Amino acid sequence: MAGLKIVQQQQQDSTSALSDKQRAMLEDVAAAFAVSDEQLAKIVARLEAEMFRGLARNTNAELHMEPAVVRPQAAPASGVSLGMAIEATGRRIRIASVRFEAGCVASTTRQVFVAPTAEAHADLFGFAAFCLSEFIQAHGLEQELAPGQKLPLGVAVGQPVDDSQSRVCEAAKEDSVDLCGSDIAHRVRDAVLCSHLPVRVASVTNNAVSALVAAQFHDSTARVAAVFNHGANAAYLEDPVRVERLAGPAGADGADAVAINTEIGRFGAGSDALPLTMWDRRVDRESRCPLARPLEKLVADQYLGEIVRNLVTDFMDHRLLFAGTGDVRPINAAYSFHTGYVAPIIEDSSDELAAVDAVLAAEFGIRSSTADRQIIRALCRVVAERAARLSGAMLAALALKAAAAASHSGDVSVALSGALLDTNPFIRSTAIAAMERLLASRRTAPIGVIFQRRGDDLLGAALAAARL
Incomplete structure (x- = not known):
């Protein structure tokens, strides 16, 4: 089992400091978190079945599978378009201007705005209009417009959007501003009009769909975009004929493919x-x-550290971790062990595990023993490997679905992005390896992997707006 191999590796890497009780509990945890290749294959099959069900009419499928009609490869000959991303928390708004020349991206300018007060956070769309105004003025965009001309704006949101009505169609997730039922296009348009901005709201898409638009713009083989940030989501390109809710190809306005926001989480x-x-x-x-x-x-990034923290506190309750260390109350606080700590802890190969010691001392004020550090590193690896292998199964199912839809049009690639993959090479490489192994077992043609740049969802949103 994969988890047990991790423990064995830890034992070989100078784990003589562990007692028999510590080692036994660590092995039990590793066994609980281990996911076999056979389990992953079953998960892939179930995911495929749920995606198929989600494309049909009036089904109670687990996945969202909302279609968004986009034309990923067509770029305007010239002009400037805006992309705006509203984060799921509502506190951060990212804006980019994209300048097109001869059908290519000539330049991009990006800026991040953070709501300075609770009042600004509460008035999300008023804050969005303020950000747009500041961005347009700071970069002199209005001076480039002809009389009566407006900048096309594409909005990407971190929640599922009904493409036909631009409405958020799911209740808020963890730490999210609740936009369920909101018509994003209408509310942004009203805020823009009230602020007298030279902007027209041209499109509203989910951020995974926007990432897919950008991926296809860079590489025509990209038919899947998976995003691993605070949450996890993916979109892929589907044959309109297979999407019953579009009522056939005509519902897609003659498009060769539609982007499907799976809400795979x-x-x-x-x-x-x-x-x-x-x-x-x-x-x-x-x-x-x-x-x-x-x-x-x-x-997802939001939860992995919290899973590790719960494992840590259980070891503490059994007096197998930080025994006699002093005040360990800081680590009892929910979500205090951030997922960002996992990568440097896993990568620490020093004899004394200095990086692990530094995290525990700086973030929690805990003086740790060598055995404590070995346990923390092993727990991080166990949780990270399971997350990576499950992510690989998710990617394999998406690749198989996209490949089936693109069977007539050549190669298929998967575009990956997100802070979790950027900052944790172990999860990234393990997920890709798991995907490739699962696809090989299905005798599927090789699937390419594309790493997207951070902020490509803004480019995708601007591209979608520039075409409308």
């Missing part, structure tokens, strides 16, 4: 398809949205 909500442990159930139970988005809670 929902997978497992209506079944026992995922290998949940008692620690996963605890994190889910204590979350703001219990029983919602179970796959996301196993693979």
Whole structure:
């Protein structure tokens, strides 16, 4: 089992400091988190079935599978377009201007705005209009416009959007501003009009769809875009004929393909398809949205550190970690062990695990023993490897679905992005290896992997707006 191999490797890497009880509990945890290749193959098959169900009319499928009609490869000959991304928390708004010349991107300018007060956060669309005004003035964009001309604006949001109505169609996730039922295009348009800005709201898409638009613009083989940030989501290109809710190709306005926002983090909500442990159930139970988005809670940046923290506190309760260390209360606070700590801890190969010691001392004020550090590193690896292998299964299912839809049009690539993959090479490489192994077992043609630049969803949003 993969998890047990991790423990064995840890034991070989100078784990003589561990007692028999510490080693036994670590092995039990590793066994609980291990996911076999056979389990992953079953998850891939279930994901494929749920994606198929989600494309049909009037089904109660686990996945969202909302179509968005986009034309990823067509670029305007010239001009400037704006892309704006509204983060799921509502506190951050990112804006970019994209200048096109001869059908290519000539230049881009990006800026991030953070709501300075609770009042600005509460008035999200007023704050968005303020950000747009500041951005346009700071970069002199209005001076380039002809009389009566307006800048096309594409909005990307971190929640599922009904493409036909621009409405957010899911309740807020963890730490999210609740936009459920909001017509994003209408509310941004009203805010823009009230601020007298030279902007027209041309499109509203989910950020995974925007990432897919940008990926296809750079590489025509890209038919899947998976984003691993605070949450996890993916979009892929589908044959319109297979999407019943579009009522055939005519519903897609003659497009060769439609982008499907899968909301794949929902997978497992209506079944026992995922290998949940008692620690996963605890994190889910204590979350703001219990029983919602179970796959996301196993693979996304927001949750991995919290799973590790729950394992740590259980070792502490058994007096197998930080015994006699002093004040360890800081690590009892929920979500205090950030996922960002996992990568440097896993990568620490020094004899005394100096990086692990530094994290524990600086972030929690804990003086640790060598055994403590070995346990922390092993727990991080166990949680990270399971997340990576499940992510690989997710990518394999998406690649198979996209390849089936593109069987007549050549190669298929998967575009990957997100802070989790950028900052954690172990998760990134392990996920890709798991995907490739699962696809090889299905005798699928090789799937390419593309790494997107941070902020490409803004380019995608600007591209979508420039065509409308």
